[in-house]
Amino acid sequence: MIRRHLPVLITLAVFIVGYLICLAQFPSFASTRVIGNLLTDNAFLGIVAVGMTFVILSGGIDLSVGSVIAFTGVFLAVAIERYGINPYLAFVLVLGIGALFGAGMGLLIHAFQIPAFIVTLAGMFLARGLCFVLTTDSIPINAPAYGQITEIAFVMPGGGRLTFIAIVMLVTFAAGIVLAHFTRFGANVYALGGNRTSAELMGVPVGRTTIGIYMLSSLLAALAGIVFSFYTSAGYSLAATGVELDTIAAVVIGGTLLTGGYGTIIGTLVGVLIQGLIQTYITFEGTLSSWWTKIAIGALLFAFIVLQRGLSAASLRSR
Amino acid sequence: MQPTRERPELLEIRGLTKGFPGVLALDHVDFTLHAGEIHGLLGENGAGKSTLIKVLTGVFRRDAGTVRLDGQEITARDPADALSLGIGTVYQEVNLLPNLSVAENLFIGRQPHRFGLVRTGEMRRRAAELLSGYGLAIDVANPLGSFSVAVQQIIAIARAVDLSAKVLILDEPTASLDAQEVESLFEILKGLKARGIGIVFVTHFLDQVYAVCDRITVLRNGRLVGSKPIAELPRIELVSMMLGRELADEALHRNQRPAVTGEPLVAFKNYGRRRLIEPFDLAVRPGEVVGLAGLLGSGRTETAKLIFGVERADSGQAFVDGKPVRIATPRDAARLRFGFTPEDRKTEGIVAELSIRENIVLALQAQRGWLHQIPRGKQEEIANRFIKLLDIRTPDAEKPIGLLSGGNQQKALLARWLATEPRFLILDEPTRGIDVGAHAEIIRLIERLCEDGLALLVISSELEEIASYSDRVVVLRDRRHVRELSGAEVSADTIMTTIASH
Numbered sequence: 001m002i003r004r005h006l007p008v009l010i011t012l013a014v015f016i017v018g019y020l021i022c023l024a025q026f027p028s029f030a031s032t033r034v035i036g037n038l039l040t041d042n043a044f045l046g047i048v049a050v051g052m053t054f055v056i057l058s059g060g061i062d063l064s065v066g067s068v069i070a071f072t073g074v075f076l077a078v079a080i081e082r083y084g085i086n087p088y089l090a091f092v093l094v095l096g097i098g099a100l101f102g103a104g105m106g107l108l109i110h111a112f113q114i115p116a117f118i119v120t121l122a123g124m125f126l127a128r129g130l131c132f133v134l135t136t137d138s139i140p141i142n143a144p145a146y147g148q149i150t151e152i153a154f155v156m157p158g159g160g161r162l163t164f165i166a167i168v169m170l171v172t173f174a175a176g177i178v179l180a181h182f183t184r185f186g187a188n189v190y191a192l193g194g195n196r197t198s199a200e201l202m203g204v205p206v207g208r209t210t211i212g213i214y215m216l217s218s219l220l221a222a223l224a225g226i227v228f229s230f231y232t233s234a235g236y237s238l239a240a241t242g243v244e245l246d247t248i249a250a251v252v253i254g255g256t257l258l259t260g261g262y263g264t265i266i267g268t269l270v271g272v273l274i275q276g277l278i279q280t281y282i283t284f285e286g287t288l289s290s291w292w293t294k295i296a297i298g299a300l301l302f303a304f305i306v307l308q309r310g311l312s313a314a315s316l317r318s319r
Numbered sequence: 320m321q322p323t324r325e326r327p328e329l330l331e332i333r334g335l336t337k338g339f340p341g342v343l344a345l346d347h348v349d350f351t352l353h354a355g356e357i358h359g360l361l362g363e364n365g366a367g368k369s370t371l372i373k374v375l376t377g378v379f380r381r382d383a384g385t386v387r388l389d390g391q392e393i394t395a396r397d398p399a400d401a402l403s404l405g406i407g408t409v410y411q412e413v414n415l416l417p418n419l420s421v422a423e424n425l426f427i428g429r430q431p432h433r434f435g436l437v438r439t440g441e442m443r444r445r446a447a448e449l450l451s452g453y454g455l456a457i458d459v460a461n462p463l464g465s466f467s468v469a470v471q472q473i474i475a476i477a478r479a480v481d482l483s484a485k486v487l488i489l490d491e492p493t494a495s496l497d498a499q500e501v502e503s504l505f506e507i508l509k510g511l512k513a514r515g516i517g518i519v520f521v522t523h524f525l526d527q528v529y530a531v532c533d534r535i536t537v538l539r540n541g542r543l544v545g546s547k548p549i550a551e552l553p554r555i556e557l558v559s560m561m562l563g564r565e566l567a568d569e570a571l572h573r574n575q576r577p578a579v580t581g582e583p584l585v586a587f588k589n590y591g592r593r594r595l596i597e598p599f600d601l602a603v604r605p606g607e608v609v610g611l612a613g614l615l616g617s618g619r620t621e622t623a624k625l626i627f628g629v630e631r632a633d634s635g636q637a638f639v640d641g642k643p644v645r646i647a648t649p650r651d652a653a654r655l656r657f658g659f660t661p662e663d664r665k666t667e668g669i670v671a672e673l674s675i676r677e678n679i680v681l682a683l684q685a686q687r688g689w690l691h692q693i694p695r696g697k698q699e700e701i702a703n704r705f706i707k708l709l710d711i712r713t714p715d716a717e718k719p720i721g722l723l724s725g726g727n728q729q730k731a732l733l734a735r736w737l738a739t740e741p742r743f744l745i746l747d748e749p750t751r752g753i754d755v756g757a758h759a760e761i762i763r764l765i766e767r768l769c770e771d772g773l774a775l776l777v778i779s780s781e782l783e784e785i786a787s788y789s790d791r792v793v794v795l796r797d798r799r800h801v802r803e804l805s806g807a808e809v810s811a812d813t814i815m816t817t818i819a820s821h
Contacts, residue, residue: 075652182436187423193417201414203399205429 006311007255008160008267014253014300015274022277026284032160034280039166044224044231044270045068045246046169049254050176051220052247053268057180058191058213059118059260064105064123065221066243068098070236072225074131077139077235087145095222101127102218106211120214124244131237138236141229152232165227172252176265189213193260238311249301250275259306274300328390329354329517330486331405335384337374344370346541347384352517357508359532359549363561363615363780365611366538368521376401377409386486407479411491413471417464420574422446424463425478426768427431443604451521453507469500473507473756480511493527495594505531506639523616524797525554525819553818561614562782562815575738579790581608584774585657587626590635596621598634599800601793603774604742608765610785611778612814613795619778620662621798623745624654626776627659628652639743653686655743656738662747662778664725668732671721671762675713675731676702678720683738704733710766726757733764743774750784762788782811794818 022031048065055062072094079085079093101123108119152164180186188209191199200206228233250257252272256263278296282288330352330742336347347365352358358588363366364763372381372719375386377395386393388405393403398408422443423430425709430437431445446459453473463471472492487506493501493738499714508518508531520532520819528535530550536546546562578631596618603609610620624630628646637644639655652659661667669678679702684693693701713723720731729749736744749765750758765788770774779785785792791805794817802817 084752107599178436183438184428184430184432184437185428187419187430187437190419191416191427194418195414196414198414199400202416203402203426 001176006265007262007308008270009273011173011253011255011267011270011304012308015270015277017280018274018277026090026281029280029284032156032158034160036156036160036162036166037230038273038276038280039117039169040161040163040231041279042227042272043163043165043169044240045243045250045275046171046272047227048156048217048221048243048247049171049250049268049272050265051217052244053176053251053254053256053265054180054213055116055217055232056248056256056258057193057260057263058189058210059196060109060213061248062105062118062123062214062221063120063244064101064127065217065224065247066240066245067124067127067219067241068101068286069228070238071127071134072222073229073232073235074134074237075228075235076138076249077141078134080141080143082120089141094226095219098134098222098225099215099219102215103211104216104219105144105228110207110210110212116125117215118213127173128237131244134237135235136237138198140235146230146233150233152172161281165230168223168227173265173269174225181267185209186213190261193257193262195261208290228288245275246275246297248296253297253300255305256310258305326354327354329388330711332375333385333387334373335365335371335374335386336382337370337379338382342541344541345374345381348538348541348543350536350543350546351513352519354485355512355515356517356533357512357520357531359535360538360752361528361535361557361561362538362544365542368538369490371538372408372490372519375488377405382461386614387440393484402479402482402484405485406457406488407482407484407486408488408490409472409475409479409492411494413468413475415463415471415475416491416677417733418462418627420460421450421463421466422459423475424474425481427523432795436508449481450474451509454503455703463749467500469496469504469570472496472504474816475604476507476511476755480516483518486517486519488521491523491616493521493522493524494640497594501527522612525557525614526797528557529554536765540756549792555816558614558815558819579604581605583638584640585626586638586641588636588638589633590637592621592625592630592633595630595798596625597799601626603776605742605772605774606769607776607790608769608775609789610786610789610792610809611776611795612780612782612792613818615780616798617795617818618798618800620747622795622800623659623661623747623776623778627657628654629659639704650685653682653739656739656741658682658739658744658800659742660714660729660736660746660749662751664728664732665696668817669728670718672719675706675711675720675723676719679705679734682735686739701738702734705731706739709737710736710760724757725734726761729757730764737768741773743776745776745778746776749777750779750781782814786811788812 028034035096048069052062075094076090079090082088092134102317103121105123108114109116121234136196147162153161167218180189189203191204192206192209196206228240250271252258253274275297279293282290282292321797322331328351332348332350335345335348348367348371360368366741369470370379374381375401377397393404395404406559408516425446431441443459450457450459451716455470455473457466457470476487481629492504496504512518522528532549534548535552536559581604584605586602588600589598599622611622613619616719624633628648628651635647643654676698680693680698687693699716706713706716711727711730713727720728741777747760762784765775765777775788777785786809791803792814793800793807794802794814796818806815
């Protein structure tokens with residue numbers, strides 16, 4: 001039982017130790033303000049990471065999510081500011097576009113047996129290119145709805161604000177957990193990641209599941225894009241570059257095996273929070289360059305991959 | 320003992336034919352399985368067993384013939400379809416998902432659910448209940464991969480049967496199990512038989528066939544050799560059906576070389592590896608040919624791989640010239656001037672895209688290290704020398720080796736090792752899949768090499784062949800070296816009797 005959850009437990013231990021170190025140095029880390037900001041600042045990353053967890057669990061990869069986030073922002077800015085479309089309608093539209101985009105990639109991956117890496121790489125260029133077709137400028141979004149939504153927050157004891165977008169992220173995680181662990185779709189995702197051929201022989205609907213996985217990933221990337229646009233109140237073509245890699249890092253640090261089949265959604269949440277924690281620490285520190293975040297993430301990622309290798313080798317030996 | 324006569328025919332195959340480019344893998348094969356019967360399906364490599372199973376389970380389409388299940392003609396589109404028709408298959412390599420829980424493996428695609436959510440508790444309860452019927456009391460929430468192959472196989476059987484299998488095909492289920500695990504598997508099979516399920520049991524282990532089967536069907540070269548109740552089929556007859564030779568054949572003329580004496584070049588004492596091959600003693604002298612004979616899966620190739628360091632021994636000691644040596648990798652073996660031509664030429668021997676020249680110098684080059692490239696002129700000289708010496712039929716040394724016939728590929732592989740001037744050469748099935756003319760040439764070559772003072776270890780399924788050139792023959796059965804024949808004992812008859820005895 002403990003063995004099965006070891007990767008997640010290790011991730012959790014790393015987070016707790018990291019948090020205690022931060023707390024020892026900066027007592028204000030205990031305040032709900034810091035915690036509220038930690039959740040808000042990483043909301044969009046958390047939402048994409050849920051989708052990415054499904055993709056990686058199935059043995060795939062989705063490189064297009066960063067571009068989809070940027071596209072969503074640009075689409076919303078152009079639709080709302082230039083064409084005066086109701087923001088809520090624009091949200092629905094962009095979620096629909098995202099879902100279709102992902103379903104298309106899933107279909108290509110399944111129907112032509114093309115590696116997900118290549119298909120989503122093409123998707124990444126396509127979505128980024130579409131941003132520039134819409135506009136090359138950074139367009140601020142001034143719609144009143146935006147102001148209203150960003151104002152929504154649950155004030156925690158101690159003055160910290162649990163913002164709407166943080167709540168959206170937490171709800172996404174909750175939904176992701178249910179989907180992964182308590183539905184047939186979830187079992188099918190794990191089955192694909194375990195062994196595609198066996199899964200097919202056992203009657204798992206491989207095509208339907210593959211399309212569903214990439215559709216979910218792009219849909220959540222579009223949702224993350226909406227959240228990101230609340231956060232920045234603008235749409236910009238060059239936004240969110242490299243987010244796909246941060247996301248993959250969060251998922252792997254969260255204990256999901258990059259080769260698929262093993263991992264949890266809750267682990268990904270901790271993975272996202274670890275990244276946020278490092279970022280916050282560096283902000284508090286003040287003297288360190290923000291690039292230290294990348295270095296710390298890189299070192300952690302490396303450590304986790306080595307750890308996973310060690311664990312799977314150990315479990316093979318014990319059999 | 321003829322209870323099967325009264326039972327209804329469950330699966331009826333008539334005139335099943337399946338061809339691949341260049342071979343007829345199944346040639347009008349008939350096969351009848353009754354309900355409540357364990358039916359052994361036997362045959363050597365290339366006999367057509369796996370093709371028969373693959374046609375039955377929808378992996379391949381048949382070219383001709385009919386398959387009836389319960390009197391209804393059926394054609395499975397794919398394995399999932401075959402399962403839904405009532406034909407379940409469990410392979411040696413369990414085709415389940417090691418990362419999912421045991422319960423999920425049993426119920427994937429049909430999990431009990433409410434409001435779209437899987438009722439995990441209910442699923443686990445039902446899984447535990449199902450497995451308790453097979454005498455398995457395990458935590459079904461644990462991932463399948465955390466259990467032994469034996470347990471995984473029982474789970475696979477439970478799954479297939481639970482998915483309404485009427486026919487259960489077991490493709491070499493016992494190949495990686497130990498004796499006790501085999502015993503409990505057999506108990507399960509007997510239980511299923513009592514429930515009226517028809518079981519097709521593919522194996523190479525004769526003891527197991529006699530322990531559990533009611534009836535045996537033997538295939539050879541894609542044709543049906545015969546099908547008999549076990550009680551009417553003595554071992555010796557079964558072996559001769561499989562190997563395709565009547566015992567009453569004329570006496571064999573073997574070469575009359577004097578017995579080789581002297582110190583062994585290579586010797587192995589108590590050499591073995593758990594689950595691969597029981598520890599054995601083996602010695603080969605210079606100028607001597609030692610044959611390894613046995614049925615498929617008896618441990619011949621395993622012996623060769625252990626000796627050449629493809630697999631690492633976990634017991635015993637190897638000696639060369641009387642001095643202890645360590646052979647942990649093929650590189651170690653090559654450094655001791657061993658050579659090995661594997662059984663599967665295509666995947667383990669030739670590099671099809673490279674030229675004959677490149678294939679021939681490969682081992683020599685590897686031995687010298689890649690920094691000391693053999694000069695092109697020297698490479699050509701070596702290649703041409705061996706092309707001439709071994710009479711490899713090719714217009715020139717630059718032709719890709721994949722375009723040669725099997726016999727010529729085999730000769731080029733031999734040349735690869737001969738170029739390294741080996742002292743000890745292991746040949747695994749050197750004459751498989753090559754035509755009769757080339758066959759004789761390879762045998763003459765083996766004899767010539769031996770006269771040149773090479774020590775040879777040769778594996779072959781062709782008993783006459785192995786008897787004709789071997790000074791001694793080691794007979795293997797169930798992964799054990801059971802007997803060593805020498806002198807006048809070396810004959811196809813004695814080999815066959817030894818294989819069949821128990």
